[in-house]
Amino acid sequence: xxxxxxxxxxxxxxxxxxxxxxxxxxxxxxxxxxxxxxxxxxxxxxxxxxxxxxxxxxxxxxxxxxxxxxxxxxxxxxxxxxxxxxxxxxxxxxxxxxxxxxxxxxxxxxxxxxxxxxxxxxxxxxxxxxxxxxxxxxxxxxxxxxxxxxxxxxxxxxxxxxxxxxxxxxxxxxxxxxxxxxxxxxxxxxxxxxxxxxxxxxxxxxxxxxxxxxxxxxxxxxxxxxxxxxxxxxxxxxxxxxxxxxxxxxxxxxxxxxxxxxxxxxxxxxxxxxxxxxxxxxxxxxxxxxxxxxxxxxxxxxxxxxxxxxxxxxxxxxxxxxxxxxxxxxxxxxxxxxxxxxxxxxxxxxxxxxxxxxxxxx
Ligand SMILES: O=C(O)CCC(=O)C(=O)O
Numbered sequence: 001x002x003x004x005x006x007x008x009x010x011x012x013x014x015x016x017x018x019x020x021x022x023x024x025x026x027x028x029x030x031x032x033x034x035x036x037x038x039x040x041x042x043x044x045x046x047x048x049x050x051x052x053x054x055x056x057x058x059x060x061x062x063x064x065x066x067x068x069x070x071x072x073x074x075x076x077x078x079x080x081x082x083x084x085x086x087x088x089x090x091x092x093x094x095x096x097x098x099x100x101x102x103x104x105x106x107x108x109x110x111x112x113x114x115x116x117x118x119x120x121x122x123x124x125x126x127x128x129x130x131x132x133x134x135x136x137x138x139x140x141x142x143x144x145x146x147x148x149x150x151x152x153x154x155x156x157x158x159x160x161x162x163x164x165x166x167x168x169x170x171x172x173x174x175x176x177x178x179x180x181x182x183x184x185x186x187x188x189x190x191x192x193x194x195x196x197x198x199x200x201x202x203x204x205x206x207x208x209x210x211x212x213x214x215x216x217x218x219x220x221x222x223x224x225x226x227x228x229x230x231x232x233x234x235x236x237x238x239x240x241x242x243x244x245x246x247x248x249x250x251x252x253x254x255x256x257x258x259x260x261x262x263x264x265x266x267x268x269x270x271x272x273x274x275x276x277x278x279x280x281x282x283x284x285x286x287x288x289x290x291x292x293x294x295x296x297x298x299x300x301x302x303x304x305x306x307x308x309x310x311x312x313x314x315x316x317x318x319x320x321x322x323x324x325x326x327x328x329x330x331x332x333x334x335x336x337x338x339x340x341x342x343x344x345x346x347x348x349x350x351x352x353x354x355x356x357x358x359x360x361x362x
Contacts, residue, residue, distance in 0.1 A: 024210065025132070030211075031219075046075055076252065082162070082165040095205070114139065125347055131217060133204055133217045159201070177265070202305075202306045203303070209296040221292070230307075233303050241291070260290065
């Protein structure tokens with residue numbers, strides 16, 4: 001197992017592999033047979049919810065959101081209030097960045113210590129099978145000490161504008177989730193650290209792949225944080241979510257933002273008789289933090305932007321003390337979000353197996 005200070009092997013940029021014209025992908029990208037993708041296009045899609053209805057048909061929309069969080073852990077939001085010019089612009093500005101010359105991108109090469117910057121692998125396990133993607137990772141809140149790329153020149157401005165709109169939308173959703181769960185409306189926001197939430201983002205670039213049936217753009221994983229706002233590529237599908245042990249390909253709706261519940265929002269509520277008790281993370285969830293992955297394409301590159309809305313990173317995530325009794329012991333060790341994420345990051349995307357491997361406290 002490598003350390004979180006440096007990558008265990010020299011990092012190869014996936015875009016350069018793609019552009020080499022080689023028709024065979026290197027062995028370290030070939031997934032074991034059971035993990036290889038099936039490119040399925042069924043008629044099922046994740047729910048699409050029109051947030052404008054919150055004004056006219058509040059109860060119905062609240063119910064749709066509740067159902068989506070419980071049954072899918074994923075939904076697409078339209079009329080979310082984030083300006084459509086931004087929804088269009090954000091993935092495109094990142095595409096422009098990924099098409100900058102390699103020397104420009106390499107100036108921002110990242111390390112596993114903070115992940116900030118340009119990278120091509122997740123996880124520090126030596127000899128791990130890698131994913132077919134390059135990415136750019138930025139820590140945004142609480143301290144914007146980020147490595148902003150200087151090209152394209154308007155990238156930072158566009159992202160700051162987008163961020164402020166997402167933070168506003170995130171606060172609205174946390175209120176809706178709280179109310180839907182029978183909590184005070186500011187319960188979850190406070191539990192996330194109030195105004196001191198953490199936010200970070202990852203722009204993903206999935207270059208064309210000559211053998212898309214052998215590899216994945218991003219291996220199956222659930223998001224460790226609170227919730228994720230995903231802007232998918234407008235032209236190219238690729239995101240798949242696991243539902244009832246089947247992979248469903250998400251068909252993005254125009255100008256929608258895809259929302260998914262992260263591990264920290266997978267909450268357990270002993271609904272009766274104590275509706276206000278809640279246990280964060282790793283429980284018999286009502287809300288689902290669902291596994292998802294990305295498949296790649298032989299003819300088209302794909303870009304997406306995942307914005308992670310997370311609890312404050314030094315917040316101890318633990319069962320509410322009154323809930324822990326000799327009959328109902330804590331199921332998982334208490335840890336801060338930062339510790340939890342570090343644990344997840346060591347291995348890189350690995351489904352939810354690693355979440356389940358957390359041991360109860362002694
Ligand atoms: O590219 C996508 O559609 C999904 C990206 C994702 O799951 C992630 O960045 O965590």
